[in-house]
Amino acid sequence: MLDFARTDPRLLDDVADVVDALVSHTDVNPGSVMLVGARCRDAIHSALGASEPTRTTNDLDIGLALDDWGAFDRIDRRFVHIGSNGIRYRIADMPVDVMPFGAAIESPDGIATPATRGESLVVFGFEDVFARAMRIRLPNHGHEIRIPSPPGYGVLKAQAWVDRSIDHEYKDAGDLAVVLGWYENSRVTADRLYDDSLDMDLTERYDFDQRLSTAHLLGRDIRQQLSSGRDDELATAFAASDLSMFARQLGDRLGELTVRLELTRAFAAGLTDDSRADVGA
Known part of the structure; x- marks a missing residue:
C-alpha cells in the first residue's frame, strides 16, 4: 500500500531545500510544484515499501504548473544556469531541471517553449497527471507539493x-x-x-x-x-x-x-x- 509516511526522508531532504529556495527567492507557490523524474520514482518506490534498488541517479527534476511565464522568468533571473538544456539551474546547491507546463503556456498542447531553451520541451500529460497527483508534505520547511500516482508516473x-x-x-x-x-x-x-x-x-x-x-x-x-x-x-x-x-x-x-x-x-x-x-x- 502506498504510504508516503514511510518514504526514506533522505530522498526528500534536498527536494525540500530546493522548494524552499524557490518559495523564498522567487515566490513560487509550492502547490504548483510536482516532483517528477528519478527522485519521484524513488520516493514512490520507498512509499510502497520496496527495498530493492532502482537505477542509480543524482538527477532532480520538478514540474512547475504555470498560468503565465512570470514564475519561470523569476527563477531564470535568480538562479544560475548550468548545463545546456536551457531549463537546468543550480538551486540550493543542487542541479535542478525545471519543466514548465500548463494550458496557458503550452502551444500546441503538450509543448512548452521556454525562452531560455530556444526549442520546444515536451510536457505531454503533465497537466493531467498534476490534476490527479497526490499531495506530500516535505520535511524541514513543511511545504506541500504534488507527486504523481504510480500510473501518473507511468x-x-x-x-x-x-x-x-x-x-x-x-x-x-x-x-x-x-x-x-x-x-x-x-x-x-x-x-x-x-x-x-x-x-x-x-x-x-x-x-x-x-x-x-x-x-x-x-x-x-x-x-x-x-x-x-x-x-x-x-x-x-x-x-x-x-x-x-x-x-x-x-x-x-x-x-x-x-x-x-x-x-x-x-x-x-x-x-x-x-x-x-x-x-x-
Missing part, C-alpha cells in the same frame, strides 16, 4: 519512451519495468484482478496469467490518467514505437525475451482500453 515515462527511443535513448523502458514491478507486488492489484466488480475481466482475458493481466491493467490505468484525446494520442504513439526494443530494454528481471514481448503487447493493449476507471497500485 504516463510520463511512457511518453518519454515515445520521445526518446527515437534517438536511441532507452532508459525509460527500465523505469516502466519498475512501475510494472510495483503493480505485480501490490495487494491492491491482486484484489482488483480477482474481483468481478473491478478488473477480473482481464484475469479471464489472459487465461489467469496474472503477469499479463497486470501489464494490461497498468496500461489501462495509465490511459485513465489522461483526458480525452490525449489517451488515444499516447496509445497510438506508443504502439508506433519500437516495441521489440522496448521489450529488450525491460530487463532480464521480467524474464526471457519471449515473456517480455508478451508483457509489452499486454501493456500496449491496456493503453488502448478505456473500459474501466483506474484505482492505482
